[in-house]
Amino acid sequence: MSLPVFNNINNVNKIIKKKIVIIGGGTAGASALAFLQNKLGHICDIIMLTSKSIPRVGVGEATVGNIHPFLEECGLNPDKTCLNDARGTVKYAVHLKDWYKKGHSYYTPIGNIGCDCYDYEYFNQSSEEYWLSWSAMALAAKNKSPYIKKEYLDKVDLPHKWNEYSFNVDAELLGNKLMEHGKKLGGQILDKEIKEVKIIDEDKIDYLITDDGERIDADFFIDCSGFKRLVPNACGYKPIQFKEIPNDRAWVTRIPYVNKKEELPYLSLVECQTMNAGWRWQIGLRDRIGTGYVFSTDYISEEDALQEFKDSFEGD
DSSP states (O other), rough: OOOOEEETTOOOOEEEOOOEEEESSHHHHHHHHHHHHHHHHEEEOOOOOOTTTTTOOOOOOOOOTTTHHHHHHHTTHHHHIIIIITEEEEEEEEOOOOSSSOOOOEESSSSSOOOOOOGGGTTSSSSHHHHHHHHHHHHHHTTTOOOOGGGGGGSSSSOOOOOEEEEOOOHHHHHHHHHHHHTTTOEEEOOOOOEEEETTTTTEEEEEETSSOOEESSSEEEEGGGGOOHHHHHOOOOOOOOOOOOOEEEEEEEEESSSHHHHHHHHHHHHEEETEEEEEEEEOSSSSSSEEEEETTTTSHHHHHHHHHTTTTOOO
């Protein structure tokens, strides 16, 4: 996209705005709207095309560490947005169960967890014993954490807030908040369903045609159409498949807490449990649990996978 054109070089406030069109109103589209409107709204018209007849998939409930700077760049408070508006929880790790072998457990924390270590600290003990004695993962597994004694607090340059965590969120509510915020900043949301993407040459988008025959032009298009893949399909791009990633199906559902007081403190992480032909995730939100089984149909049928998924909760 070329830079905006100034119609009066002596007056930079008078510019010809470029037009950016976002195709799709899911969480990705809503994120694009909020971010671009906050960053480029003064020089670009940001327009989202979404249809009320197309529901959001609602996946993507577990975020990663860069959710903090992203939401801040959108002009939002991460904690308020994710914990209040999106009815979420703090996510502090991913728990991988039985991936290496049955009974083996491993935590992947969010952000930095290490500290300096020196050769003499290994004296008279193995590396494994040393790491298990203090590492953040080992401590977290015992529900413990390092701390600074009160008498040393004023001698340490501590940050006001340590953002080494992310969030589990209700993706539907987060999308609603991002769209609301983008619109509040001046972004436009149009109830339009795209019927066709017109391509000129081989990979240049000319314009869009809506289901009611309207033509929509723009200087730049962003495809957030999800599984429809409107722009890639129009350009003739084929999805790249990797034989090393055989999982091709997923059963997904939402379940209530049985004992929220006991379950939620643990499920503030993402639990990834191996299954016969894939793995099951559990994500704890404030009001419910998001769970699913991603698997490969090379090794199990959809029906058998569904039964295994249901059976996996017996005794939990």
